[in-house]
Amino acid sequence: MNPIITLKDLSFSYEKDWILDDINLSVPKGAFVAVIGPNGCGKSTLLKTICRMLLPQKGSIQIKGKDINQYGHRELAREVAIVHQHANANFGLTCEEMVMMGRYPYQTTWKWENKEDSKIAKECMIYCGVWEFRRRSMSELSGGEFQRLMIAKALAQQTEIVLMDEPVASLDLKYQIEILRLCKKLINEKGITIIAPIHDINLAIQFSDLTIIMNKGKIVEYGETRETISHTNIENLYDIKVKQVVDAEENIYYFPAI
Ligand SMILES: Nc1ncnc2c1ncn2[C@@H]1O[C@H](COP(=O)(O)OP(=O)(O)OP(=O)(O)O)[C@@H](O)[C@H]1O
Ligand SMILES: [Mg+2]
Numbered sequence: 001m002n003p004i005i006t007l008k009d010l011s012f013s014y015e016k017d018w019i020l021d022d023i024n025l026s027v028p029k030g031a032f033v034a035v036i037g038p039n040g041c042g043k044s045t046l047l048k049t050i051c052r053m054l055l056p057q058k059g060s061i062q063i064k065g066k067d068i069n070q071y072g073h074r075e076l077a078r079e080v081a082i083v084h085q086h087a088n089a090n091f092g093l094t095c096e097e098m099v100m101m102g103r104y105p106y107q108t109t110w111k112w113e114n115k116e117d118s119k120i121a122k123e124c125m126i127y128c129g130v131w132e133f134r135r136r137s138m139s140e141l142s143g144g145e146f147q148r149l150m151i152a153k154a155l156a157q158q159t160e161i162v163l164m165d166e167p168v169a170s171l172d173l174k175y176q177i178e179i180l181r182l183c184k185k186l187i188n189e190k191g192i193t194i195i196a197p198i199h200d201i202n203l204a205i206q207f208s209d210l211t212i213i214m215n216k217g218k219i220v221e222y223g224e225t226r227e228t229i230s231h232t233n234i235e236n237l238y239d240i241k242v243k244q245v246v247d248a249e250e251n252i253y254y255f256p257a258i
Contacts, residue, residue, distance in 0.1 A: 002065055004029040004161060004193050005050060010059035012049055019045050020056065021217035027195065027210075029160070032187055034204035034225065035197040037214035038238060043197035044085050046214070047163040050195070051082045063161070077105035081154040085165035085197075087146070089138045095149050096134035099125055102156030121156045127182055128152040129175070143170040151179060155186070162186075164196040168203065176200075180207045202253045205229050213237060229254075
């Protein structure tokens with residue numbers, strides 16, 4: 001099957017050093033792809049190039065076989081949504097208004113938001129457990145509630161590709177699992193593709209199909225999660241000793257050896 005995202009010889013720099021250094025990547029449709037790697041290795045930068053927030057100096061990106069630069073603004077926003085690691089709260093908006101902003105790629109000069117948009121926004125808010133906050137200002141949410149609201153907005157965009165930067169980093173244990181289960185459900189039922197930097201390697205192992213290991217702007221490993229997140233790769237990547245625990249169902253967990 002043709003990949004839904006293809007990166008060829010991609011390099012990006014903010015100032016002088018290459019932050020992404022000759023990246024080649026092919027992502028199949030319907031995969032949950034985790035990205036792991038140390039702070040500052042380029043994970044968020046990678047996502048920002050895939051949604052065209054940042055323009056690479058070298059190389060190319062194809063979305064569904066078409067060069068990213070050939071897409072119109074709304075057209076691209078109907079294919080790729082992003083949940084940022086550090087999103088800004090737009091303090092003037094209610095939570096429902098924020099999620100409705102996810103519907104903007106479907107609006108034109110002739111078609112403003114309608115009942116269908118409201119219905120989709122409501123469904124996404126219920127999915128993410130934020131419907132009860134609909135009339136509240138975004139500024140009143142806790143960190144985890146805000147994160148779930150941003151995920152609801154991205155889902156309301158109804159794209160085939162969702163880039164989720166550290167989607168569960170500020171969530172409590174229950175919502176970490178619920179949001180990742182929701183991601184799996186969307187993949188299974190709607191065939192969407194997710195790329196998500198995740199620091200918690202045990203969650204990455206449990207939920208992702210494929211894993212990209214990044215270090216210093218390069219992809220050092222990419223493949224099936226179970227093979228890619230290995231004892232040796234984790235120790236080398238973070239330069240620490242880790243303990244491996246295998247439970248009765250043969251799930252593997254890694255913990256830093258303290
Ligand atoms: N706007 C910017 N201008 C200049 N340098 C930047 C900018 N944004 C990020 N950087 C630098 O680029 C490098 C990669 O940053 P990036 O945010 O992609 O890392 P990351 O892998 O997502 O890290 P983390 O795990 O901490 O989220 C870092 O060294 C960072 O300081
Ligand atoms: Mg980041």
